[in-house]
Each structure stands twice: as structure tokens, then as C-alpha cells.
Amino acid sequence: MFSRLLGHQAWSQERIVLALAVLLFAVSAALLPGFLAPNNLISIIRSVSVLGILALGMAVVIIGRGIDLAVVAIMAMSAAWYLQLLNDGWSEGAALLVTVAGVLAIGMANGFLIAYADVPAIFATLASGAFVFGYVRSQLITQDAVPVPPGHWLETLGSGRFFAIPAEVFVFAGAAFIAYLFLRYTKWGRFVYFMGDNFQAARNLGIPVRPMIMLRYVISALIALAAGLLTAASLHSINTRVVNSTLLYDIILVVVIGGIGLSGGKGGVRNVIVGALLIGIMLNAMTIIDIPNIYQNLFKATILLIAIIVDSLLNPRDEQTAQQGDI
Known part of the structure; x- marks a missing residue:
């Protein structure tokens, strides 16, 4: 019964966030000059897309009760290295192969440190991000x-439109x-949820x-590369x-406010989509209002703190985690 109650809360949070995104869009459209301009709407769509892709990778990690603080470093530096290789005269296939191999190595190193060396995820990924x-x-x-070489397929992709x-x-x-198919319809996706819900029970099974x-x-590293490209x-x-x-x-913020619990074992792709919509629209509105970055950061930090507190109330830690947190 308790699990059904949590599921109802998660669904309610998802619906509330979606409603807030629609309301914020409507208010911004009515009050902010230029918000509905085609170029601004395209800017919102692009920011939501990149933010959403990165959040998908983070969601897979967090659902399994982890965190990846290296994702932005992997995103930026892998794409920059790939473009640098192309500008240095490397062929497309060789540059992409080497970049993918490097990203795989980083993801495997992060996983090895956490899984086999028992380094806490927050420290392992923070250190690897700084190293990368x-x-x-x-x-x-x-x-x-680092610029995209003229005539490259990335240039074509960036300017491409369909309707x-x-x-x-x-x-x-x-x-x-x-990501939805992986999490919902593969045994590995189910394993992610099992591990996030109860790690020791998953091991015993x-x-x-x-x-x-x-x-x-x-997976998180490869998604970061895709977002960088x-x-x-x-x-x-x-x-x-x-x-x-x-x-x-x-x-x-996208992951937590969308309804994916930091305690693991719950949430999915829909939570990422609604969270990305809300945060993308909010960031765009603050930019149009010309709120200084320092105040934008303060506002986002406040929302993140509130979201984490709400998450801790909706998704209380299990007995094993609570014992580890005792002094």
C-alpha cells in the first residue's frame, strides 16, 4: 500500500510540474516581449533538448541510486576533442572512433571506481570530471x-529543420x-530499478x-557525448x-524537480521531459527579463534545495541508508 502511495505522489508531482510549465509558458507569453518570437521559441526548444538529453543519462544513474558529476565535463571535452581532431586533419571515422573509445574508457573508469574500488559516486565522478x-x-x-569544420555534418544537423x-x-x-525502452522493457532496465530500490536485495537475487x-x-558518458555533439x-x-x-x-534540478527520487528506484523518462520543459522555460524567461546571473543562480539553488527537501519527504531513505547516515 505504501509503494502505491508513493507511486501516486510521483504521478501527482509529474502532473504538477507539467501544469507549472504550461502556466509559466502562458504567463511569459503574455507578459514578456519577444517570448513568442520564432527565434526565441527555437532557442527554448534547443535548450530543452540538450538539457533533456543530459538529464536522461543522469536519470539512469540516479534511478540506480548513484550520481554522475562528470557528465558536463565529458559532454564538453569529448565534443571539443572530436572537433579538434577533425580540424587537425583526421578523417571522420577515425576521429569519431577515437572519441567514442575515450568516452567509453571514462565511463568504465567511473563505474570501476564505484563498483569495484568502493569509491563513493559523488567523489569518483567529481574527481574524474576535473581530470577530464x-x-x-x-x-x-x-x-x-573549438569550431565545427565548414561543411561538416554537424553544421548540417544544426541548421536542419523538419516542418x-x-x-x-x-x-x-x-x-x-x-531510454524508455531500455528502462521499461529490458532486463537491464529492470535491474537498474531493483538496485535503486534495494541494493542488497538485488545482490541477493x-x-x-x-x-x-x-x-x-x-550509458551516462555516451549520452553526454551525444549532447556535446x-x-x-x-x-x-x-x-x-x-x-x-x-x-x-x-x-x-531537471531530474529532481521532474520527480525522480534521489533515493533511487523510481521515476522515468516522462519525469525528465516535464522537468526539462519547466526548467528550460524558466531559464529563458529569466534571460529575457535580464536577471543577472548571480540572482539566477541564487533562484535556481533555492529551487533545487526545496526540490531536494520535498524529495526526501516523498521518498524517505530506507533502513539501510538511514543506518549508514547515523553518527
């Missing part, structure tokens, strides 16, 4: 902003559909928990300074 940024920026690329809808929307829709941890972080396509370049921005907190 420092190593790639100092050794593999020559400048903060006036940017290609990014279809990429996000495809990624969301694949014979679920390969350590390989599954590695799989989650590999999509960002480069829309901007025709990738700026590695985004690693030092608040994008990581925006991703976590």
Missing part, C-alpha cells in the same frame, strides 16, 4: 572554443524513446550489481568553459 577537463584542455585541444522544427527535438525524442553499475556510467551542431562550436557553468546543477 584538465587533461583534455591542457593536452588535447588548443583553445577554449520548421529544429533537428535537436527529434534527437531528444529519439533518445527519450530509447543474483543481479550482477557491479557490472550494472559500470553499465550505467558508460548536439550542442556543437546548434552553436557550430563547443566552448569548454561550460564546464565551469551551472549546467550540472540545472541537470540535477
Whole structure:
């Protein structure tokens, strides 16, 4: 009965967030000049798409009771390295193969540290994100902003439209559909939920928990690469300074406010979509109002703190986690 109550709360939170997104859109359209301008709507769609794709990877990790603080560093630095290789004269196939191999290595390293070396996820991914940024920026690329080579397929993707809808929307829709199929209709997806709901019980059932941890972080890294390429396509370049921005907190905010519990074991793709819609519209509205970044960050931090508190009330920690938190 208690699990059914939690499920009802999660569904209610999802509906509430969707209603807030619709209300915020309507209010912004009525009060903010230029909000409904085609260029601004395209900007919202693009930001929601990239933010949503990154949140999909984070959601897979968090549902399994983990967290990935390296996702923004992987996104920016992998795309920048790929573009740098192309600008240095590498062929498309070789550059993409090497970049994917590097991203896989990072995801596997994160998973190994967490699953086999028992390093807490928050510290393992924080350290790996800092390492990825420092190593790639100092050794593999020559400048903060790396441009897309003229005539490259990313340039075509970024300017592509289908019925006036940017290609990014279809990429996000495809990624969301694949994530939905993985989480709901594969045994590995079910394992993710089992591990997030009760890790020790999942281990006792014979679920390969350590390989599954590695799989989650590999998936997160690959999704980050896809988001980086999509960002480069829309901007025709990738700026590695985004690693030092608040994008990581925006991703976590999307996941938590959308209804995916930090305690693991609950939530799904729909939560990511409604969370991305709300946060994307909110960020765009604050930009149009010309709220200084420092106040935007304060506002987002307040919302994130409230969302985490609400999440802790709706999704109380289990006995095992509570005991680990005792002094």
C-alpha cells in the first residue's frame, strides 16, 4: 500500500510540474516581449533538448541510486576533442572512433571506481570530471572554443529543420524513446530499478550489481557525448568553459524537480521531459527579463534545495541508508 502511495505522489508531482510549465509558458507569453518570437521559441526548444538529453543519462544513474558529476565535463571535452581532431586533419571515422573509445574508457573508469574500488559516486565522478577537463584542455585541444569544420555534418544537423522544427527535438525524442525502452522493457532496465530500490536485495537475487553499475556510467558518458555533439551542431562550436557553468546543477534540478527520487528506484523518462520543459522555460524567461546571473543562480539553488527537501519527504531513505547516515 505504501509503494502505491508513493507511486501516486510521483504521478501527482509529474502532473504538477507539467501544469507549472504550461502556466509559466502562458504567463511569459503574455507578459514578456519577444517570448513568442520564432527565434526565441527555437532557442527554448534547443535548450530543452540538450538539457533533456543530459538529464536522461543522469536519470539512469540516479534511478540506480548513484550520481554522475562528470557528465558536463565529458559532454564538453569529448565534443571539443572530436572537433579538434577533425580540424587537425583526421578523417571522420577515425576521429569519431577515437572519441567514442575515450568516452567509453571514462565511463568504465567511473563505474570501476564505484563498483569495484568502493569509491563513493559523488567523489569518483567529481574527481574524474576535473581530470577530464584538465587533461583534455591542457593536452588535447588548443583553445577554449573549438569550431565545427565548414561543411561538416554537424553544421548540417544544426541548421536542419523538419516542418520548421529544429533537428535537436527529434534527437531528444529519439533518445527519450530509447531510454524508455531500455528502462521499461529490458532486463537491464529492470535491474537498474531493483538496485535503486534495494541494493542488497538485488545482490541477493543474483543481479550482477557491479557490472550494472559500470553499465550505467558508460550509458551516462555516451549520452553526454551525444549532447556535446548536439550542442556543437546548434552553436557550430563547443566552448569548454561550460564546464565551469551551472549546467550540472540545472541537470540535477531537471531530474529532481521532474520527480525522480534521489533515493533511487523510481521515476522515468516522462519525469525528465516535464522537468526539462519547466526548467528550460524558466531559464529563458529569466534571460529575457535580464536577471543577472548571480540572482539566477541564487533562484535556481533555492529551487533545487526545496526540490531536494520535498524529495526526501516523498521518498524517505530506507533502513539501510538511514543506518549508514547515523553518527
